[in-house]
Structures are given as C-alpha cells and as structure tokens.
Amino acid sequence: MKRRILGISVSIVSAVLLILSCNRKSDPIGPEYFVAPADFSVKSFTLPSDSLNFRVEKCTINAEFSHKVSWTLTFKGNKTGAVMTYTGASDAINSSVLLWNGVHKDLYFFKKEDVTVTLTFFGSEIVKTGKVFIKGTRNYAENPMNVYLAKGDSNGYEKFLAGNTLNNFGSFGAQFTFEQVAATTRRVIDTSIALEGNKVFQINGSDGGGFFIGGMQHRRKRTAPGIEPYFFDKAGWTPDPSKIYYNIFVYGTGQANARMNLEFHEADLSSNSIKPISAAQCASGGAAAIDEHSPCFDDAYIAVIDISHTGWKMFSVRYSDMTKSAVANNGNNGNGVMEPNRVHRIQIGVNTTPNNNSVNAIWDFPIITYGGPFDPTK
Amino acid sequence: MSNMTLKIKIAAALLVAGTLGLNAQTVYFNGLGRALVTTENLKGNILSQVDSSFSPLKTKDTTSNRKSTDGYTLFDLGINAQPSEVLRASAILRIRNEFGGFYGDGSNLLFRQLRLDGIIAKKVKYEIGDIDLELTPYTLYNFNESYHEYEADLFALRRSVVHYENFNFGNKWRMQGANAVANFRFTKIIEKIGLRAFGTRTNSAIFKNQTSPDRLIAGGRFDLVQSQYFQMGATFVGLTDMPQTVASAASVYKNDVLTFDAKGTYGTEKIEVSILGEGGFSQNSYVRAGIDTAKGDDYFYDAGVAVRYKPLNLKVFANYRDVGYDFSSPTAQSRRIHDYGYATQYFGQVFSNTRLRTNILESGELLAGTTLLDRMMDENIRNLNVQTSLMPFMPQYNNVTPYGQATPNRKGFTFGVSGGETDRTIKGEAAVDMLSEIVGEGTPDKETRDFTAIRAGVLFNVNRVIRWEKGLAIKLGYRSENTSRGGVNKIDFSSTLLDAGITAEVVKQLDLMIGYKALMAEGNEVIAMRNSLNQIASYQIFNVKDNQSIVSYGLRYRFSKNTYFTAQGVHAGNTFRKESLNYSINQLFLNYTMIF
Numbered sequence: 001m002k003r004r005i006l007g008i009s010v011s012i013v014s015a016v017l018l019i020l021s022c023n024r025k026s027d028p029i030g031p032e033y034f035v036a037p038a039d040f041s042v043k044s045f046t047l048p049s050d051s052l053n054f055r056v057e058k059c060t061i062n063a064e065f066s067h068k069v070s071w072t073l074t075f076k077g078n079k080t081g082a083v084m085t086y087t088g089a090s091d092a093i094n095s096s097v098l099l100w101n102g103v104h105k106d107l108y109f110f111k112k113e114d115v116t117v118t119l120t121f122f123g124s125e126i127v128k129t130g131k132v133f134i135k136g137t138r139n140y141a142e143n144p145m146n147v148y149l150a151k152g153d154s155n156g157y158e159k160f161l162a163g164n165t166l167n168n169f170g171s172f173g174a175q176f177t178f179e180q181v182a183a184t185t186r187r188v189i190d191t192s193i194a195l196e197g198n199k200v201f202q203i204n205g206s207d208g209g210g211f212f213i214g215g216m217q218h219r220r221k222r223t224a225p226g227i228e229p230y231f232f233d234k235a236g237w238t239p240d241p242s243k244i245y246y247n248i249f250v251y252g253t254g255q256a257n258a259r260m261n262l263e264f265h266e267a268d269l270s271s272n273s274i275k276p277i278s279a280a281q282c283a284s285g286g287a288a289a290i291d292e293h294s295p296c297f298d299d300a301y302i303a304v305i306d307i308s309h310t311g312w313k314m315f316s317v318r319y320s321d322m323t324k325s326a327v328a329n330n331g332n333n334g335n336g337v338m339e340p341n342r343v344h345r346i347q348i349g350v351n352t353t354p355n356n357n358s359v360n361a362i363w364d365f366p367i368i369t370y371g372g373p374f375d376p377t378k
Numbered sequence: 379m380s381n382m383t384l385k386i387k388i389a390a391a392l393l394v395a396g397t398l399g400l401n402a403q404t405v406y407f408n409g410l411g412r413a414l415v416t417t418e419n420l421k422g423n424i425l426s427q428v429d430s431s432f433s434p435l436k437t438k439d440t441t442s443n444r445k446s447t448d449g450y451t452l453f454d455l456g457i458n459a460q461p462s463e464v465l466r467a468s469a470i471l472r473i474r475n476e477f478g479g480f481y482g483d484g485s486n487l488l489f490r491q492l493r494l495d496g497i498i499a500k501k502v503k504y505e506i507g508d509i510d511l512e513l514t515p516y517t518l519y520n521f522n523e524s525y526h527e528y529e530a531d532l533f534a535l536r537r538s539v540v541h542y543e544n545f546n547f548g549n550k551w552r553m554q555g556a557n558a559v560a561n562f563r564f565t566k567i568i569e570k571i572g573l574r575a576f577g578t579r580t581n582s583a584i585f586k587n588q589t590s591p592d593r594l595i596a597g598g599r600f601d602l603v604q605s606q607y608f609q610m611g612a613t614f615v616g617l618t619d620m621p622q623t624v625a626s627a628a629s630v631y632k633n634d635v636l637t638f639d640a641k642g643t644y645g646t647e648k649i650e651v652s653i654l655g656e657g658g659f660s661q662n663s664y665v666r667a668g669i670d671t672a673k674g675d676d677y678f679y680d681a682g683v684a685v686r687y688k689p690l691n692l693k694v695f696a697n698y699r700d701v702g703y704d705f706s707s708p709t710a711q712s713r714r715i716h717d718y719g720y721a722t723q724y725f726g727q728v729f730s731n732t733r734l735r736t737n738i739l740e741s742g743e744l745l746a747g748t749t750l751l752d753r754m755m756d757e758n759i760r761n762l763n764v765q766t767s768l769m770p771f772m773p774q775y776n777n778v779t780p781y782g783q784a785t786p787n788r789k790g791f792t793f794g795v796s797g798g799e800t801d802r803t804i805k806g807e808a809a810v811d812m813l814s815e816i817v818g819e820g821t822p823d824k825e826t827r828d829f830t831a832i833r834a835g836v837l838f839n840v841n842r843v844i845r846w847e848k849g850l851a852i853k854l855g856y857r858s859e860n861t862s863r864g865g866v867n868k869i870d871f872s873s874t875l876l877d878a879g880i881t882a883e884v885v886k887q888l889d890l891m892i893g894y895k896a897l898m899a900e901g902n903e904v905i906a907m908r909n910s911l912n913q914i915a916s917y918q919i920f921n922v923k924d925n926q927s928i929v930s931y932g933l934r935y936r937f938s939k940n941t942y943f944t945a946q947g948v949h950a951g952n953t954f955r956k957e958s959l960n961y962s963i964n965q966l967f968l969n970y971t972m973i974f
Contacts, residue, residue: 024816025817027817028819028824030917031914033904034866034867035867035902035904120742123921318667
C-alpha cells in the first residue's frame, strides 16, 4: 500500500512537470542596453549652430563614440523646464538615428527659449552638454491625430489679442460664442504662467445663485445646405466615440468648489431642419436657425471635471465615457446615440458645486485627439 | 470636541462596556506594553562633502542632524469579548506617546486591530476584519527580508520590534477582509479535506481620486490528506480591479494564480522519504484605458525530494524549480522593505537636508541606499501593501531571489541539510542555490545570469556541553551570493553576509549579549526598473564596493518569558565605493517590553 501511494505521488508530480514543461520564447526581456566599457570615450559631439524653428525644420545632434553604448539625450527648456528625452543604443547619433521636432514629454511645453542639451551614457560618468535656442515651437496640428479647437493652426489662444472685449477674436469671432452670468470676467491673458505659448483663457466670477458661471462655445456653421460642417473631418478619423478624446489643460487655483464641463453638442436633426437653437427659444417655441444644435431636439454629451487642484493639469475625456445631459430642454432630447459626425458645438463650461460660489478658471491648449489622449511626444 | 478627546471617550466607553458586560459574556484582555528610547549620533565624511560628484552642496553641510534622541511608550490593549463559545469580537487599542510628549501633546490613540471571529455549525471557522493570511510560497507569502535566522539575539530583539510594528508575523500578510476555514474528517479512504476561502480589499476607491477603482484579493485553498503517506492541495489567489466602483476607471488590473501541490511520504521507524512539489500558472492583464494593455501568462514548477533521519531530526533535501519570467504572483513577490528612496527614522536627510540618506546617487547610479542597520531597526521603510509591479531592490542584500522563492525568471537546483532543535545542543542548516535566468534581461546577446548562493547557520547551546545550569549560546550565520554573466554586458557581483552572536546568562535571568553582523559587496550589476504595467522600463546600474558592519553589546533582564528590559550599545560603520562615502551611526538603545 505504501509503495503504491509513493508511486502515485511520483506519477502525479511527473505528470505535472511534463504538462508544465512547455517551451517558452527565448528572446531577452526588457529594452536592450549596452553598458559603456571602461575605455569608452566620446570622439565628437556637435550641436546645431543656428536657432531652431520647429515650424519648418527638425533637429538632431551629431556625435560619435568609441563603442556601441546605451545613451540618453535630454533637451530641457531653461525657462519653462519642459523636457524631451531620447534613449538609444548606437556608436553614433545623427539624423538617421534621431530627429527632434520640438515635442516634449510630461506637462510643460517648450517656448521660444534656450534649451540645455545633455548626453549621458549607461555605465559611464562622461557627460556632454551644450545649448540651442528655439525660435519657432512645435505645431501639434501637424499630427494627423490632433485637431485644434481654435480655428487654423493656433496653438491654444496664441492668435488672439489679450483682453476681455473678445472682439479681438477677429476673423475667428464667428467660431466662438460666450455665455456668462453677471459679474463674470472672460478674457485672453498674456501671462508668464501660460503653459503653451504666452496666452491662456480665463473665466472668473460667481454663479449668481445658480451653478453656472460662464462658458465658451466653439462652433462650426454649415457652409451650404446639407453640407455638415464636422469638427472631425480629418483623413483617417471615423465617427467612433470610443476613439475621440477631449483634452484640455487647466490651471487650478485650489478652489474646492471649482468644476468644469466639457461638452459635445450634436445636431441629431439634420442641419437643414429649422429648430430652436437656444434654451430661451426652446422655452418660447421660437425657431431661429436651421443649421445648429438645438437644446430641445438634440443630444449634448458632458463630462464634469474637478478643477480644484493647484497648478497645471491635463484632463482627457473619451467621447464614449461622457454622459448624456440630464437637463430637460438642454441636450437630453436627442436620439441618444453618440454621433461625433454630428457635433456642431464644443463647449467649455465653468461651474461651481455647491451653488453660490466663485470660481477662477484658467485654461490653455484645448485639443481634440483621435485614438488616445493627447500625446505631447508626437 | 477635539478628535483626541473623542477617541479617549470611545475607548473609555468600550472599556466600561466590556467590563460591565462581564456577567453576560466572557471578556478578557491581553496586550503589549513597550517603552523604547534611542539616542544616536552620525559621523563620517557624509557630513563634510563639498561639491563631490554625489553631493549637491557647494558648501559644507552644517544643518543636517548629527545627533538625535527618539523613542516612544506604547500600550496595546487587546480587548476580547466572547459572548459564547462560537463568537468573539476583539480589538487592540493602541495608546502611544512619543518620547518628549507632555500631557498628551505627542500622544495618539488608535485602533491597531479590529476583528470578529467565530465558528459556524462547529465546522467553519471564520474571521472578519484585520486578518493575517498565508498560503504557499508561490501564491500568498510574505517572504523574509533577508537571511537572518542565525543572527545574534541582540539583533533579533531589534528586528522583532520592527516586525511587530509592521505586522510581519511569520510570513503572513496583514489584510482587511474575511477568511473562512473548514476541515472535514473521514474514516475511510480519505483522512481529511480542508477548505479555505478569503476575500480582502487592498485599494479603496473611496479615498482615491475617481479613476482608481477598488482592488480585491480573493482566493482559497483545497487540501486533501489521504493518509500520512499522501496529501495534495490546490490554491487560487486572484487580484481584480472593480471598475464599476469609480466613474471612469483609468486602469483595470487582473491577476490570477492557480497552483497544485502534492506530497508523498514513505518511512520506516528511523528514516522518512518525501517527494513533494508545487506547480501552477498565472494570468495577468493590466489595461490602461485608451493608452495600452499589458498581458502575461506563465507557469512555474518546484519539485524535490527530502530524506529525514528521525532520531537526530536530520534532513537532507534537493529541489529543482523553474519559475517563468512572466509568472506574476504579487501576493508572493511583494517585498517587505523599500530598499532605497524612503526616509528613515534616524538621520533621514543629509547634505543640508537636501537628499535622503537612503537615496544617494552618483552619475545616476545608486551609491548608498538603506544599510544593514536600517533594515534591522527602521520602522519606516517597510512595505505593508501588495505591489503589482516587481519592486526595485539593491543587489547587495539579495540578488539571487529578490522576490522570494517565487522570484520570476529563475531555474535550477536548491539542496541542503538541516538538523537539531533550538532546545538541544545544536541546531543548524546549510543550503545551496544553483540557479540561472531562463531568458536574458536586456542584453542583446541572449546571455543569462548564473547565480550561486550559499547560506548556513548554527546555534550552539554551549551550556548543555559544559553542563552549566544557566544559558550560554553561540550563533553563527553565513550567506554568500555570486552573480555572473558573460557576453556584451558582463556582470560580476558578489556579496557576503556574516552573523555572530553570544548570549550568556551571567546572573539568573540576566543575559550578557554580544552581536556582530557584516556585509561585504563588490562588483557590477544592472537591475531592471518596472513601470506600473510591470514591464521593464529602464535599468539601474550598480557599481558596488561596500563594507558594512554592526557591533552591538548589551544586557537583557528577563522578568518573565515575555517581559524583558534590554540596554544595548550599537556601532554601525558603512563605507560605499571604497571610501568615497562613509558614515557611522552610534546608538544607545533601551527597550522595556511586556507582553501579557
């Protein structure tokens, strides 16, 4: 009996081992690296002598090493602290290895500024440094996965004049409307705290007893009857709400009650339909336009973000994660289907919770992206 | 009403309620009281660095602490209410007063533990609340921080304080949840079947932002004991995020581990032969919404044979194991200690308070992290949470199995011998690990590391040999590790850990104690740094030539088995990368501990 039990146990263990002994892949795991040997040296290290204009060019460095080695190249803005880092393993760096087009990682954007370049090597104490100057910053609209909210190639609010009349939105004025309650400041500010460029947008005020303080609508109007003026008409984009992201950078001032609504307003009824295009028209039954979103006939999809933080922070919300407006005659009367190809208005709203509070909201660089949240490295 | 006042009133109410309820139920108390005081100073060139490659200072450090006196008095009162034989509620109420606290300033009151337990239908034992869980070394296991089984009693005393404060009870993880165990005995064919199930929560969405969901750990074990000759079991542990607990989950993590184990034993009156093993699988996925997804499935097996000579309790064993590089078992692979980058209790900051003492870098390389002394006595560097990514570590302390027996990407043999008992003349063990990586890590030529580790220890109760009625014991411990790899990125790293200690009962219940511990490490290593997806994101390079030693001496008076007072002097010297950085810490340690 004892021998039989021992035999059974040996059989079970053997069977388990046999089952488990399948083949695994043999490729190394993790990113490849080369440690600098003791006699490692840098033969040459050269930076561009001219200022860099990333609107028209890309940048590389030229360096040669005695051995193939893992290296890290860091660009750091002296004024902004913006950083871009590249890593690689080679015995030289040139334009075939690396081309920097002014992108950055983390939060801060490069501006027109001096940039310190640092090259380090894995396993070596050798450090090479130098300096370049940026005279033209990255235009993220060149990335086909990005669409600026402002018309044209304006990064953030750079093309608008500072001030609060907002007539200075100039030729872009037709693209924007503003809503606000009393005693609200809304303006473009030229400020050193701007995350990207030099300008930000601000809405600052109290809610006057409601929850809404103010907001900005970016609008697209049809160009001809039946021609839908989609926001997202880029090649490769499909009207798939799980692919479209609403991104914005918000400068929080630590107000616990501060909230922001990010909203997509659709035109479920054709833009050829005559329908009320404001809450007031909905209430009165009037009809004033044929080519826009109607709060009482169409859908509005909303994400509420908490902007009670301090300093800059990026928010990114996927269209499909938004919720349909629950407010009667204010975006909850549509067909209930998320249709990015029917978006006519994109809104930024500043709110408080609870009511009877003030909020100072500052934001920059609103941008719609496809396939994922805004990626500053691309 | 202040928070403190409220807590005191709640505690008083509990005490009164418990006491008044004596006639209706059984209420009993247990607990621990401890008074602990240390005074220490810091010396060495760490305080005089001016513009060295690893110091940010351009001027001499004049502000970092050179001396300190710290300590506390605490009282953990365990209140146990047992209204019937099958129900019990227990709480451990902690009152702690920092050394120097005055009239409640610096005092705090908290619940250290809350637990309900009982028995259902005389079969199922359950516990709810703060529970301690342990299963197998590959599934749920809080592995030891280092090889210290044979360190001096002086050091064991220091370590026991840290273990108690951090709930390091054996190899259990302290968690919050529920646990149930049932055993069923049979008269034919099968002797016993045991079942265990548990569920706990490690992440709470309530206290996080609205994108980090609740994370649950659930699992269980099935045991079948056929007879004294054969037993087998199956264990499951799963970690699961609950995305529905937040408005918009930024990520969803899931990890399942399922293992099977068996043991067959054949024995005579004197000799017992066992064949045993455990094998299993893990499935892991981590989805970051809209960003990326990581998935990994892998397996392991560990099988061996052990022969025991019963009269001497002498055991010889040999095992072979293969643990896949993607085998993921966070509840068995999480480390107890943060090796670097965490502030220590003593002299936490240096270089005019601009750098952590446990995170001194030179050209991006870690020059100094935690020391032997920190790892033994510091209560702040312990990790109490299950980590889903493999934690960074220092190869000086354990490079062969940094994530315990379940360390992924290892295969090879372990063999050894053990024998004796603590209360006999001698007890000792020796074991050798001869392991290697299964696949290379980062290196382009597919070269893999080879590891050799030797550990040995002996406890020699000299008093039994010389027939001295009082206690006299010597402890010796040794652990040596070698790591090597050829090819493009050569690695050659070795470390040796030595332990020696004497405890002599010079007067009845008064022990004179001496302890010595040393670590020598030298060579180069490259340690993988993981991202939140547990993927290798980068590497930390180590070029090490460290010498650390601790000499300690002191007295212990034992009032009873569990009550003692000890006074110890400690000198810990550390040099890093030859002499480029050095410092020493001298400390006087006083500790009165009472357990009832």
